[in-house]
Amino acid sequence: MQVGSSLKDVAARAGVSVKTVSNVVNGYTYVSPATREKVEQALAELDYRPNLSARNLRRGRTGVIALALPELDAPYFAELSRFVIDAAAERGWTVLIDQTDGQAAREREVLQGIREQLIDGLIFSPITVGREELATRTDRTPLVLLGERVLDGPTHHVAIDNLRAAREVTEHLLARGHTRIAAIGAQENPSANTAHLRLAGYRQALEAAGVPFDERLVPATGSYRRADGAALMRELLELPEPPQAVFCFNDLLALGALRTALSAGLRVPGDVALAGFDDVEDGRYSTPTLTTVSPDKEQIARVAVEVLDSLIGGGRGARRAGGEADGPREIEADYRLIVRESTAAG
Amino acid sequence: MQVGSSLKDVAARAGVSVKTVSNVVNGYTYVSPATREKVEQALAELDYRPNLSARNLRRGRTGVIALALPELDAPYFAELSRFVIDAAAERGWTVLIDQTDGQAAREREVLQGIREQLIDGLIFSPITVGREELATRTDRTPLVLLGERVLDGPTHHVAIDNLRAAREVTEHLLARGHTRIAAIGAQENPSANTAHLRLAGYRQALEAAGVPFDERLVPATGSYRRADGAALMRELLELPEPPQAVFCFNDLLALGALRTALSAGLRVPGDVALAGFDDVEDGRYSTPTLTTVSPDKEQIARVAVEVLDSLIGGGRGARRAGGEADGPREIEADYRLIVRESTAAG
């Protein structure tokens, strides 16, 4: 069965050459109106659709970029993805999604180019990957990193200043009069840059305020889901001296912690104040609503796509390592602290 | 700049023919160990990566399927996507995402094949698209629909029995002793099958219980986000005789309604009971936790991918319309009613 018509078929039907049809399809100038009309009619009659594989092969690019992230069902990544897809669509790119589940092996594959030759570029939000993996990368697919900066990394990336943001949250909690402030979300994995930066910001704020750091108030976790937040909060509440406030390294942890606190009969923020990070929509409708750091996700997505777009280059011809001349760019995205009910003044 | 090595380069380096290299790359038998080793060394030395565009052009398929859905940042779709991507990965497919935002024009594009020739198949969760659009579709890309059944539709689809599920939710509310039960999520758009089915289920249950239908208790909405639920709940609370229970057509609406109710100082379920639909994770951690219909998302995703896989066919050769011989399959997915705190017995 004939699946689709090719340029040749159209050319035959219109009584012109393949080149002419191609010209019409690609909107080139210098086609006489008469010819153009003939061709367009044939195009319509045969319901012609260009074969993208062939076009890609010829052009050396595919028009597809990959977005690699830990998990699509974490609201932060879901929201970010929507913006990336929108921004990409505006520039004519199609987005393909790779879920790594934060697994080191999967992340390494992504970096080494499982999809190479299928994608023109990659936007990657890593969890475990560090400087070394990036440095030894052989895949030449243009890459933009999302999330924390991999220090001195050889790669373009866009991220907010996690350390400063975490410090601000903690300062906000201190300003509310709390001194016994816990932090949920520390990670033992040495490559977990985001967690380390947020923890560092937390510690800086405590130190500046002269509040001693108490290791028992900073339980570690492997993942950042609601269940983790709920479990860690239970641990904190069993402490001889439970915290007055908890800074959670993302909103999911905070929502889990909130559930635990409310179930335990505590009032939030009356008995314990809670702050999160990410500003996902859930936290805007929880009761109480959630104080959080709101990264400008739309900006992050747009800038990442723009940088990638410029790396890939206007696009004629083969994929290039382009843009490296200017050196990797580190772009800082905006964020703001949004104070809501969960830390409202007593 | 040379971007990557081709089979020819590898062949030259290994001192064999292109075909032999191809054989090795594709894991064919009948390659002598000595040759194989030579080739593999050359492969490694040149860091060979197959050009997928070329391979696709030749094989007539791309290994990519599209998942078209309204919005990635609605938790139900985010969760579903994760399962679709996982199921697809298991079968060697890569998933590309199209967001329609539920817009009729975008949905029509998807259906008519914007991505044709780039994808081997399409899994589509429509909002507005109806029977006619499906019937007049010319794109031959294998298609599986998700969500409500388009009645007598010409297309394979997988969905839960929305009508029955909605009836069960309403019956549950009736069994709790409520008679003044509102429903949030009706849609005026005649193609909004899901909304119509859920509304029909609600009405069936009322009727069976001899409870009169009150139009004021069934406000319509265009979209299904938290903000809509919050706004509609405000309207309901201003009624001279507000409802004792509210059945929301998805969890986001319910979470928005919950926020409004709690903000208004009402107790849930004491003053008003609330039920949702979808069983997204947010509703498992809200306070109170949310009674809801839980569709088996993993099953929906897996079955959709399996059906699509069989439609696309083993895959040799060109894309086919295959599978139509057996006629469109309508696959009913499992679901269950999960009763949680938001409708707990008084």
Place this chain on the structure above:
DNA sequence: TTGAAAGCGCTAACAC
């Protein structure tokens, strides 16, 4: 303004 033809990198008949 249009046509002829080469070739992108790969796979698979078909030879040897």
Place this chain on the structure above:
DNA sequence: GTGTTAGCGCTTTCAA
């Protein structure tokens, strides 16, 4: 077992 070669459908010099 291995090599030769003909396309897949498209874009694009180069001629006409």
